[in-house]
Amino acid sequence: MNLLFLREQPSGGHAPHLVWVWLGLMMIYGLLGLVLGVKMIRRRLLLYCPFCARPGPAYLDRSEGLTMNCPSCGEIRGGGLLGWKIVRDRGEHCGPKPAVPVRKVQFRSxxxxxxxxxxxxxxxxxxxxxxxxxxxxxxxxxxxxxxxxxxxxxxxxxxxxxxxxxxxxxxxxxxxxxxxxxxxxxxxxxxxxxxxxxxxxxxxxxxxxxxxxxxx
Incomplete structure (x- = not known):
């Protein structure tokens, strides 16, 4: 009985330690996301341009998502059909961002x-x-x-x-x-x-x- 108890104790003792390690990693990940989110809202987050490697401010746009302003390449954002492609306005000839039309009742249509x-x-x-x-x-x-x-x-x-x-x-x-x-x-x-x-x-x-x- 004593030998069986000694064999089973080490295998079950590792589970609580793994749980605490996982919780600690999640807390660090959450705090890191909170800090980056606050910096992004205040437009103090700097990212490196994937085309010229120059730093530029990054922010969240309501329609474009994560966007970066590069001093040489212009606006860097997600594009393509699924939004997985990185595009730049000056390199892709996307032109300026279209204006949002004013809401009107379409009586003439x-x-x-x-x-x-x-x-x-x-x-x-x-x-x-x-x-x-x-x-x-x-x-x-x-x-x-x-x-x-x-x-x-x-x-x-x-x-x-x-x-x-x-x-x-x-x-x-x-x-x-x-x-x-x-x-x-x-x-x-x-x-x-x-x-x-x-x-x-x-x-x-x-x-x-x-x-x-x-x-x-």
Missing amino acids: PWFWVLFGISVLSALCGVAIHEFSFLTVFGPLWCFLVASHLVQTLSTGCLDDNAGPTFRSRQPLKFWVRTTVWFLAYVFAAFMPVGHALQEKGKMEGRAAVRHEGVR
């Missing part, structure tokens, strides 16, 4: 009226199927705002929301993914009145059938 008309038609169908509800007003109002945003995004090539502006010419994959998310939000709101009306009508018919069987 026929596509805006088509998208908004679909939501109004869905609301009227919901009233005809069941009855007037909160979604009868909320659905077209939400689609009014989202349809205008979608039309402006596709016409200007810039998607600007709470996450920051995304340009189609600079980040095509991110642009189309976010645009698809907004389009799905429009589709969900546009057909919500009809779906809600069909659901409520089905509940009423089910209750009526139960009462009819109870009377029998």
Whole structure:
């Protein structure tokens, strides 16, 4: 028994030490990330240019991500389809950063009226199927705002929301993914009145059938 105890004790005694070592490494990694993040926010973080090896200030841009200003190469940022390629404005002839368009309601676009008309038609169908509800007003109002945003995004090539502006010419994959998310939000709101009306009508018919069987 004593020999068995002596054999099992060393193997189980290493586990707590490994846990403390792992926790210590995670704490050091977290503190290092905190220091670098504060420096990046205050624009005091210096990085070396991957093209000319000169130091320059680095910062986080809402639309471009990690960006560096090199005194000789200009703006250094991520580019390409997936954002994994390092590009420089002067070397890649990217030109200046496009301006973010001012948000306006797209009254002159026929596509805006088509998208908004679909939501109004869905609301009227919901009233005809069941009855007037909160979604009868909320659905077209939400689609009014989202349809205008979608039309402006596709016409200007810039998607600007709470996450920051995304340009189609600079980040095509991110642009189309976010645009698809907004389009799905429009589709969900546009057909919500009809779906809600069909659901409520089905509940009423089910209750009526139960009462009819109870009377029998």
